Amino acid sequence: MRVLAIVPAFNEERSLPAVVAGLRRSAPGVDVCVVDDGSTDGTAAVARSLGATLLSLPVNLGIGGAVQAGYRWARDHGYDVAVQVDGDGQHDTGYLPALVAEVASGRADLAVGSRFFGPRVAGAFRSTWSRRAGIRYLSLMLRLRCGARVSDPTSGFRAAGRRAIELFARSYPPDYPEPESIAVAARAGLSVTEVPVRMTERLHGESSIGPGRSLYYLVKVSMALVLLPTRHGAEEELA
16 A cells, blocks of 8 residues: 655744654655645755655645645555645654554545544643634534534544545645545545544744634634535535
8 A cells, every 4th residue: 555645844944854754753664745835945955855755836825735736646646545744743643554544444535633532642732722612613513514523623634545635636625724625525425534643732833823813714614614515516526
């Protein structure tokens, strides 16, 4: 089974070495593809020096465009599983084999790494109460709109099988894609499951979603979920 780790990165030259080292330590057989999303620092040079496949976007497309570029690479090069891993070092790559196994076993087309599924992992990073409340709200919206039961819909740590790779390579939400992509997959008839994972604080820099953008995030994603196509239409998109 061929597995690709998609690492979207915007100005992550300081974090990338640890991320790539973690991937190679946890899953030596996994190919690493760094998508440089129009960085203005040395992200591209660092990715090359680490021996990763490098996709350089000429302008910053945001996380959705960067991740879709990785899915297109996975589709066009015949990968069986694509695992999304953030370039900021928050995702514990030791859980990558569990995500891959969930898809490889046939239990899921899309396996989402969750901080809130199963027993709480000791030493895990705990976000603010307001962000946790927002996550619970989005989880409820997903359940109501498309029947997906995901406790951590904002998690970008996830594994996609061939059907999900094909779907996301064709169409992927451009703005705040994590919850929306779960809805797209569920509406297309793909099976979505969760795997308990541990996350840590990002190694460097700050999140692009600060307190001032959190409300906009919730409103925008809520509207996207309300305007989702019917399941029949989504399945036609996948066919």
